[in-house]
Amino acid sequence: IPLAGVIGNPIAQSRSPQLFRHWLKTYDRAGFYIPIHVTEANLADVIRTLPKMGFVGCNVTAPHKVDVLEIADLATDRATLIGAANTLIFRKDGKIHADNTDGYGFIANLKQGAPGWAPSIGPAAVLGAGGAARAVIASLIDVGVQEIFLSNRTRPKAEALKSSFGTKITVVDWVQAGNMLEDAATVINTTSLGMTGKPEFRVPLDGLRRGTVVTDLVYSPLRTRLLIEAEAAGCVVVDGLGMLLHQAVPGFERWFGVRPEVDVDTRAAVLA
Ligand code: ATR
Structure with missing residues (x-):
């Protein structure tokens, strides 16, 4: 069962877990998406450990979007140009791939x-x-x-x-x-x-x-x-x-295998 999540500090405010759970339910996908509180000091350790725990990727929020670029093995051109990443993909070969979908x-x-x-x-x-x-x-x-x-x-x-x-x-x-x-x-x-x-x-x-x-x-x-x-x-x-809803679409599609729609139900789910 694919595991994914969002890392940040603080993380309790993040609406991504509600969003992903809504899509997992809507598209009847097996999977889990959890908020992960990570301090700056632990960032590299946590990111390198997540794939070993079965995570297929994670989203990244403040204040880690810049620092994760250094930790990743590869970054897309747009992440490099922006100088920040919000989506990490843990590949089967063990490489950590950073992208920016903002x-x-x-x-x-x-x-x-x-x-x-x-x-x-x-x-x-x-x-x-x-x-x-x-x-x-x-x-x-x-x-x-x-x-x-x-x-x-x-x-x-x-x-x-x-x-x-x-x-x-x-x-x-x-x-x-x-x-x-x-x-x-x-x-x-x-x-x-x-x-x-x-x-x-x-x-x-x-x-x-x-x-x-x-x-x-x-x-x-x-x-x-x-x-x-x-x-x-x-x-x-x-x-x-x-914007928050749409930036999550590429990650959900990659990790859970279906491209989700952003519609009124999606908005309602994260505002609930
Ligand atoms: P984010 O990642 O959300 O863009 P950020 O990098 O901290 O966060 O950028 C915050 C933006 O809000 C900056 O453009 C900042 O202006 P400065 O570069 O002058 O700091 C702007 N901002 C924050 N508080 C502001 C204020 N009181 N008046 C004008 N601009 C402000």
Whole structure:
């Protein structure tokens, strides 16, 4: 019986166990998926032990997404480019393979939540330049978005992303972040602003145009101030929960042998 799980520190907040259990039940698959609390000091030991215990792979959440790349024997090009992995595959030959499906999940959620969304609809504006932004930008470039405006409170981090991802990125100063929204067909918040327990999202939104697709990676709360104000301005809004659900699809398929659907029942299962 295949075993899989998710490693993080803390881990109790993770919705992945509920998600995987829902899919295991829905698709009538034998298997187990468990939350595993791992400290930084034990990370390498735990990862190398899991395959010996019969695990076929695991998901990785904060704060381990960067460190697991070093521990893995192989990494996909996209994981290497992003500099982080969220999915580890324990192969039969004993090798640990690292992948990053966050960008896939981001794009799949955008397409599902904003029908008709396509890379050709115009420039994207990305707020934030942390780990999540790296996955988002890599995927936007990968699907063919031609122009990306990027703004971050700490400007050098945005400049660093431009150095690794190239000329399609224009860095915009954080105090000017509101201005880049006027020219954007897609707006993405990758900062933690607006998350429960964090400062509220404050970038001025007057520049948002009707029909712009606005998405927030923050999904707690599900309807953030950004999404509420964008919807009031006539934008098409996509919440961040779907990204979490979609990024898990490739792992579930590989470990449990069926490609799961992300639908209203899936959302309900993780919100329960
Ligand atoms: P993640 O992996 O979720 O992207 P992260 O790498 O810690 O997490 O990145 C957090 C992002 O939220 C960064 O872009 C951060 O901006 P800085 O690079 O300036 O730290 C942004 N962020 C966090 N708190 C913020 C705040 N109070 N105002 C503006 N941006 C903030």
